[in-house]
Amino acid sequence: xxxxxxxxxxxxxxxxxxxxxxxxxxxxxxxxxxxxxxxxxxxxxxxxxxxxxxxxxxxxxxxxxxxxxxxxxxxxxxxxxxxxxxxxxxxxxxxxxxxxxxxxxxxxxxxxxxxxxxxxxxxxxxxxxxxxxxxxxxxxxxxxxxxxxxxxxxxxxxxxxxxxxxxxxxxxxxxxxxxxxxxxxxxxxxxxxxxxxxxxxxxxxxxxxxxxxxxxxxxxxxxxxxxxxxxxxxxxxxxxxxxxxxxxxxxxxxxxxxxxxxxxxxxxxxxxxxxxxxxxxxxxxxxxxxxxxxxxxxxxxxxxxxxxxxxxxxxxxxx
Amino acid sequence: xxxxxxxxxxxxxxxxxxxxxxxxxxxxxxxxxxxxxxxxxxxxxxxxxxxxxxxxxxxxxxxxxxxxxxxxxxxxxxxxxxxxxxxxxxxxxxxxxxxxxxxxxxxxxxxxxxxxxxxxxxxxxxxxxxxxxxxxxxxxxxxxxxxxxxxxxxxxxxxxxxxxxxxxxxxxxxxxxxxxxxxxxxxxxxxxxxxxxxxxxxxxxxxxxxxxxxxxxxxxxxxxxxxxxxxxxxxxxxxxxxxxxxxxxxxxxxxxxxxxxxxxxxxxxxxxxxxxxxxxxxxxxxxxxxxxxxxxxxxxxxxxxxxxxxxxxxxxxxx
DNA sequence: CTGTTAGCGCTTTCAT
DNA sequence: ATGAAAGCGCTAACAG
Numbered sequence: 001x002x003x004x005x006x007x008x009x010x011x012x013x014x015x016x017x018x019x020x021x022x023x024x025x026x027x028x029x030x031x032x033x034x035x036x037x038x039x040x041x042x043x044x045x046x047x048x049x050x051x052x053x054x055x056x057x058x059x060x061x062x063x064x065x066x067x068x069x070x071x072x073x074x075x076x077x078x079x080x081x082x083x084x085x086x087x088x089x090x091x092x093x094x095x096x097x098x099x100x101x102x103x104x105x106x107x108x109x110x111x112x113x114x115x116x117x118x119x120x121x122x123x124x125x126x127x128x129x130x131x132x133x134x135x136x137x138x139x140x141x142x143x144x145x146x147x148x149x150x151x152x153x154x155x156x157x158x159x160x161x162x163x164x165x166x167x168x169x170x171x172x173x174x175x176x177x178x179x180x181x182x183x184x185x186x187x188x189x190x191x192x193x194x195x196x197x198x199x200x201x202x203x204x205x206x207x208x209x210x211x212x213x214x215x216x217x218x219x220x221x222x223x224x225x226x227x228x229x230x231x232x233x234x235x236x237x238x239x240x241x242x243x244x245x246x247x248x249x250x251x252x253x254x255x256x257x258x259x260x261x262x263x264x265x266x267x268x269x270x271x272x273x274x275x276x277x278x279x280x281x282x283x284x285x286x287x288x289x290x291x292x293x294x295x296x297x298x299x300x301x302x303x304x305x306x307x308x309x310x311x312x313x314x315x316x317x318x319x
Numbered sequence: 320x321x322x323x324x325x326x327x328x329x330x331x332x333x334x335x336x337x338x339x340x341x342x343x344x345x346x347x348x349x350x351x352x353x354x355x356x357x358x359x360x361x362x363x364x365x366x367x368x369x370x371x372x373x374x375x376x377x378x379x380x381x382x383x384x385x386x387x388x389x390x391x392x393x394x395x396x397x398x399x400x401x402x403x404x405x406x407x408x409x410x411x412x413x414x415x416x417x418x419x420x421x422x423x424x425x426x427x428x429x430x431x432x433x434x435x436x437x438x439x440x441x442x443x444x445x446x447x448x449x450x451x452x453x454x455x456x457x458x459x460x461x462x463x464x465x466x467x468x469x470x471x472x473x474x475x476x477x478x479x480x481x482x483x484x485x486x487x488x489x490x491x492x493x494x495x496x497x498x499x500x501x502x503x504x505x506x507x508x509x510x511x512x513x514x515x516x517x518x519x520x521x522x523x524x525x526x527x528x529x530x531x532x533x534x535x536x537x538x539x540x541x542x543x544x545x546x547x548x549x550x551x552x553x554x555x556x557x558x559x560x561x562x563x564x565x566x567x568x569x570x571x572x573x574x575x576x577x578x579x580x581x582x583x584x585x586x587x588x589x590x591x592x593x594x595x596x597x598x599x600x601x602x603x604x605x606x607x608x609x610x611x612x613x614x615x616x617x618x619x620x621x622x623x624x625x626x627x628x629x630x631x632x633x634x635x636x637x638x
Numbered sequence: 639c640t641g642t643t644a645g646c647g648c649t650t651t652c653a654t
Numbered sequence: 655a656t657g658a659a660a661g662c663g664c665t666a667a668c669a670g
Contacts, residue, residue: 011656013649021650024655039453044428045373046647048364049662055428056407065393067386067589074384077410086424088375088407091396105405109363109374134358213592247592270386270589273532273566330640332665340666343639365663368646 016042048110057296058106058114059089060099066212066240067268068285072117072141075289083297085112094118096128103132113137113296115289120145121182139295141288143184151292152305155185155265158281159192161310162235162263166279167200169318171233171261174204177219177245178237179211186211189237189265205231209241216241220248232319233261239268239280246278246315261316265308277313335361367429376615377425377433378408379418385531385559386587387604391436391460394608402616404431413437415447422451432456432615434608439464440501458614460607462503470611471624474504474584477600478511480629481554481582485598486519488637490552490580493523496538496564497556498530505530508556508584524550528560535560539567551638552580558587558599565597565634580635584627596632 008031014021015031023031034040048054057080061069073089080087088111092099106114114133119142126146133148141151166174174197179186190206197204207226209219216236223234234249234256236242242264246256256262257276264271267282284306295301327350333340334347335354342350353359367373376399380388392408399406407430411418425433433452438461445465452467460470485493495512498505509525516523526545528538535555542553553568553575555561561583565575575581576595583590586601603625614620 009657010649010659013647014656017649019649022655027656039450041423041453042427043368043647045364045367046662047649049362049368049664050647050649052662054364055424064396065389065588067389070384070386070389073408074410077383077408081409084424086407086409086428088405089392089396090400090405091393104360105374105403108361108366109405131358134360243592250594269384273562274592275569275594328641329643329665332663333640336665338665341639346640362663365646366665368648369663369665371646 016040017047052110053112054110055084056086056088056109056111057293058102058109058111059087060102060106060114060116060118061089061091062094062118064089064091067270068238068240068266069117071268071285072289072292075286076115076293077289078286079290079293083293085293085297087293096124100128100132103129103136107132107134107136111136113139115292115296116140116145116148117142119143119183119185122184122187123182137296139292139301141292143188149295149301151288151295151302153185153283153288154305154307155188156192156195158265158283158308158310159189159235159237160196161308162265162279162281163193163196165310165312166233166235166261166263166316167196167202169261169312169316171316171319172202173231174202174233174235175223175231176204176206176235176237177216177223177241178206178208179215179241180208183211186237193235211238211241213240213244216244217248218244220245221252224248224252231260233263233316235263237265239264239266239271239278242278242280242315243271243274246274257315257317261319263316267308267311276315279310279312279316281308282311283308335359336366371429372431373429374404375407375428375430376404376612377428377430378406379421379425379433379435379437380408380410381413381437383408383410386589387557387559387585388436390587390604391608391611394605395434395612396608397605398609398612402612404612404616406612415443419447419451422448422455426451426453426455430455432458434611434615435459435464435467436461438462438502438504441503441506442501456615458611458620460611462507468614468620470607470614470621472504472602472607473624473626474507475511475514477584477602477627477629478508478554478556479515480627481584481598481600482512482515484629484631485552485554485580485582485635486515486521488631488635490635490638491521492550493521493552493554494542494550495523495525495554495556496535496542496560497525497527498534498560499527502530505556512554530557530560532559532563535563536567537563539564540571543567543571550579552582552635554582556584558583558585558590558597561597561599561634562590562593565593576634576636580638582635586627586630595634595636598629598631598635600627601630602627 090102209215528534
């Protein structure tokens, strides 16, 4: 034990960590000396056991390779680091059983709190999740889950703003590439968008597929096959879906921006160099990640959902 | 304590966890019942303390938002999950002091092992890092650090293969967009590439900048400004740099694929939908991440560095 | 197969 | 200002 520091024992604890108690300069000195001589390392689990909590925060995501979650986690990692905490990420690939298992695991680890990202089936019973959580503080980023504190996004408003902007530059007929029916985020964006179209009496069709790049590709292929009455603009509820859609269009010889407008949602930074530039709704993903951590660590929750901002680029030059 | 299970005590431990000892069915039953009734959760820190190690693995990366590291971490998270371990990621933004601090923190947490990603300055003294590591098992992914076990990539060979392929399709004069001089990975790729060019007596210039998307953009702008003798092909040592370069070219009215060839390195999946498709060297990043975890957990290290595979796409149609 | 008994390394009253 | 001692919750010998 590192307490061969020459003399003290509990004192070591006081100096090596952030104790409120104060220690004599000479002893403190000796302790530090001994500590690095022995290259002493604090044994976190022991501290955690004594103190009752660790210095880690958990994050649950369906897929960390998806830039949306990467951005969230980047913001969270950042915010955690500022408070000398660490972020532990578990990915469940939308497998509910696995997710539950991971929640239990996080709880067992005594993480300080849990950030739950990714929207889940609308009708899903939050019971099991809530129960697995027990006393563990949690905040969800995205659509609400039970009564858990939530960092939300103004999906309806963002999509509505986008629809208005698109109508304004002259698009008339739309195809909407949406996720599965039960997917809350997809639903909100779709509804926000179509509400505006309805008001403007602009025709549209909705094509559903998985909430991912491949889903976007698939949905676009299907829409193309259905040859749905010469839409002038495609709205994918996600940038990743828009990406897949653009490729699908290209494969069919139609160019985004030139032959048809294409818009997405999220404004993922990785896509900044895409050509044509993708019109979208910019969401402050990193900020949301930070906000989640802050809320978990006792700060308060943003009162309002994060609001997106429409960004029109070359993929929707107008017509 | 959850051991009001009715009767037993240490028995609870045996049933609730993976003990080698076996327990009577009736007691086991009672324990389980009591456990969920009390919604008992195992207290990881205590287990860790008693067992001597946690169920977490650490990962150190310069930037988790960079798809290269995201891929690595995705593979690692996957592999860790398979063994019911969790991956904790810390990002240091290439700040050595911060990195050291994080290593200490991981060590303090008693993670099972540490995966260190990202190449570091070639001349750097590995001493401090090695010292901070202490007994903590570590594997580096990328260029070696001291005598730490390493998961390597055949950068020289990959770049050489790419150079050969590019010469073959007819490119004659090159500009190479490289990272900083001290950056090992950049150096290896540059040297592998230029060795082949030298053999073929093909002229080239090297332009350096940061090892990132923005660096690629900058380097391309600089190269364009220097108007270096009408290169026919650009090789960026990284896909992200190539991405920035393509945008820079575009801004100057020159189109990748049509006016000049552009190639990168890594084959990041997010760029799959880029147009023109980016020629590159595909590296098995996820596999590397998995391999790192396996090595850490007692499996053995791949004997050979991972070898890349040249993928030619529309960004280098040849000439 | 089951119960007892020491610790694991640290923090924290409580004395001094 | 410092030291002594009592746990934190769990595991792992070691008896029965």
